Amino acid sequence: MLMSANQPLQRERGMMYWEPEYETMPRERLEQLQLERLKNTVKRVYRSVPFYREAFKERGLEPGDIKSLEDLKKLPFTTKQDLRDNYPYGLFAVPMGEVVRLHASSGTTGKPSVVGYTRKDIENWADLIARCLVMAGAGREDIIQNAYGYGLFTGGLGIHYGAERLGATVVPVSGGNTARQLMLMQDFGTTILTCTPSYALYLGEEGEAAGINFKKLPLKAGVFGAEPWTEKMRAQIESKLDIMALDIYGLSEIMGPGVSMECPAKQGSHIFEDHFIAEIIDPETGETLPYGQRGELVLTTITKEAIPLIRYRTRDISSLHPEKCACGRTHVRMKRVTGRTDDMLIIRGVNVFPSQVESVLLEFGETEPHYLLVVDRKGDLDDLEIWVELSERMFSDEVRHLESLENRIRHKILSVLNISARIKFVEPRTIPRSEGKAKRVMDRREM
Structure with a gap:
């Protein structure tokens, strides 16, 4: 039975869990549960989603052919292209009257990948985030400063609902x-910080420059994601x-x-x-x-109602390890993502595809179709500079015309990518x- 926010957290063998029945479930029982839920999901998508029925x-x-997990x-x-081809609601398995929220991730040509949530999906998501926060040592008495972005991006609202589900106090600062983040952190007595790792490091740098002694603050843990980071960066964040x-x-x-924590x-x-x-x-x-x-x-979703996905190719490179963890949880562990099988970049938590930049440049017609995305890390934050090759005609044009073109491209890039670039x-x-394949990216970040 799922716990509600007004129930006490459960502690077993000295460890804290949000839903111990599921988090510490023996592998045999867990696999039985997975199979039962997989069978139900397969039946639902076959019945409700034409794309899957045809596939x-x-x-x-x-x-009925799915009789074991081996099957x-x-x-x-399912691929990201399948979501684009069925934009916006073609993969939904429920009527829109049952969808209570939409989120979306950036697409390669300006059209986002749309996902929907039923009320039950939102409740499950909140419980999953509550699990994550408990793993970081959070409880009902904690003050969680949520510095993930709110909006179509899933980070802000995902963490927000999970923190409220836990019963903690959430500061929705986005x-x-x-400077305001650091002020609130001190004034409100923040104990848990949630944001991208690069922004956490930046907060540490700026706080240090402002004379803040983090050792004297009640801040105890951070939940960081939305972009790749290294053990070296972890050590820096923990130290600062x-x-x-x-x-x-x-x-x-x-x-x-x-999805994992x-x-x-x-x-x-x-x-x-x-x-x-x-x-x-x-x-x-x-x-x-x-x-x-x-x-x-x-990844295959086995409890999602609005948009269940079968064998979704994340493009993230990792490995899985089933050994029981020292924390007592029995769920398989994935190693840190070290790369991708496509050309997507993650810059300041935003997905960026070179093809998005190409589509913007083609709109203007005043540059050549040759460009390079130069990604670097300035201090603790990602920096994007786009090198654009001018046509012979534009290269000899007046400076004011080039300045105008630069401003127009920069503003268009911001509107399409939702990220600033020079x-x-x-x-x-x-x-x-x-x-061969054109080299479109120069990533100078030390990962």
Whole structure:
């Protein structure tokens, strides 16, 4: 039975859990639960989602053919392109009258990938985030400063509802305005910080410059995600803010943050397997790989109502480890994501595809179709500069015309990517050409 926010947190074997029945469930019982929920999900999508019904028929499959978890590999993959092709609601398994919220992630051509949530989806999501916060040591007495962005991005509202579900006090400050963040952190007595790791590090730097002694603040832990980060960055964050820094993982298409969460053992993030079935595949062949091998993470939702996804290819590179953790949780752990199988970049928590930049440049027609995204880290924050090759005609144009073009491109990039970038014009034929796939990205960040 799920716990409600007015029930006490449960402590077992000295460890704190939000839903101990599920978080510490023996593997055999957990796999039985997964199979039961998988079968129900397959039946629902076959009945309610034409895309899946056709995909099953192409493989000669019917819902009754799924008799074991091993049969999962018989099912078709779902990709981000499938979400684009069925934009906006083609993959929904419920009528819009049952959808209480929409979120979306950025798309490669300006059209986002849309996901919906029923009331039950929102409740499940809140419970998953409550699990994550409890893993970071949060309880009802804590003050959680939520510096993830609110809006179509899932981070802000996902953490917010989970913190309220836990019964903690949430400060919905959203991102940016660093001086205000630091002021509230001191005045409100923040104990848990949630934001991107790069912003956490930036807060530490700015706080240090402002003379703040973080050791004297009640801040004790941080839940950081939405972008890749390293053990080196963790050590820096923990040192500057005097906290325990933990990794949270998720993606909009599957749920948002709360697909997996790192416990204080810091030996990988626990995937909440009572809601998601995880696989690692060879990204080239699609073959399922055994535990411990690196490959592409694939996730199947088994409790989602509005938009259940079968074998969704995340494009994230990781590995899975089933050994029971020192924290007592039995859910499989995924190692930190080390890369992707596509060309997507994550900059300041925002998904950026080179093709998005290309589509913007093509709109103007005053530049050549040759560009380079130069990503660096200035201090503790990601920095994006876009090198754009001018045409011969524009290169010899007046400076004021070039300044006007630069401003127009910069504003269009901001509206499409929802991220600021500097524009640097370069001479014709100075961006290297390639006989194979064009090199569009120069990532100078130390990961």
